[in-house]
Amino acid sequence: MSDRFVVQSLDEIRFWSRIMKEHSFFLRLGFRCEDTQLINEANHFYRVFEGIEQRSHSFQGDVDPTTIQQFNIEVHSAVSHIWVFKRRILDLILTCRLPGQNNFPLLVDHTSREANYFRNRLVELNQGKLEPLQDAIIDENVFFLRIMADHAKFIGHLLDPSERKLVEQAREFSHDFDELLYQAKELDFMRPQSQTAPLLTQMLDQNKVSVKSLRDFKQTARDLIEQCKIKSIIHPLLADHVFREAERFLEIIDMFEAALNKKS
Structure with a gap:
């Protein structure tokens, strides 16, 4: 294990533990x-997860990698437990045992997918078995494109119906990201023949443009919600939450673009 393992582990935990806390x-x-x-x-x-987030920020870059390996195991356990909690909630909702509650089934499933992603990342880091670049590019884009499509759907449903222009924009983003997701899945199905640098580069370029547009839309919506300038039932923290996840996706796309350029 190396300094890179420490940096990557703490980066994942600092980001996703906050997400789990907010979920x-x-x-x-x-x-x-x-x-x-x-x-x-x-x-x-x-x-x-508030405790995990605070602990993650207490570690310095020169911490012993074995300490972080053990921390990853502890965090993995916590994430597994919240995943079970989320799936149980989904079961209660889908079997009509929580009538009148206000969590969309898709939202609960969405949060559980993110928990599963987080715990899988921790396993990969501890085992030192990160995916080859071409596989990682496709898998990360399939995962995050679905997350972005979900976000657009949630925003559209949580805005007041009288906010017609914003609702229509959210629907357009939902359609756009559904289409991008289908395209990414088609590259997935065509593996390994589809894993060429030109095809992967084109996918990243196309996705980056759409994610930037959605990120900007989320930022505008967040600012308007915080200023009480639009009508919605969106909590200000939720608006910021989905904005940060779009930022995270853009960071990952930039990382992949740099890696492809370096490899070429």
Whole structure:
């Protein structure tokens, strides 16, 4: 294990532990007041990931890699538990045992997919078995394009229907990212023959343009929500949450572009 392992591990944990913490908060907001057990569990996970986030920032770059390896194992356990919690909530919703609650089934599934992504990343880091570049490019884009498509759908449904222009923009982004996701999946199905530098570069270029547009839309919506200038039931933290995930995707695309250029 190396300094790179430490840096990558802490970067993943610092970003995703905050996301998991916020998921706990958003899910809690959607429960009915009588769902005290679920509310308590959500509060528990909020505290767990708040603690993980704080611990991750306490480590310096020169920390012993074995310490971070053990930290990854602890975080993996916590993420596995919140994944189970999210899937249980989804089961309760889909079997109509939480009538009147306000968490969309797709939102709960969305948060569980992100938890599964996070714990898989921790396993890969600890085992030192990161994907080859070409596989990683396709897999990361398939994952994040679906996340971005979901975000557009959530925004469209949480804006007040009278915000017609913004709702229409959200629908357009939803359609755009569904199409990009289908294209990425088609490259996935055509593997390994599709893993050429020109095809991967074109996918990254195309996705980057759309993600930047969606990122800017999210930023505008976030600012308007914070200033109370639009009508919605979107919590300001949720608006910032989805903005940060778009920023994360752009960072990953930039990293892949640099790696492809270096390889070529």
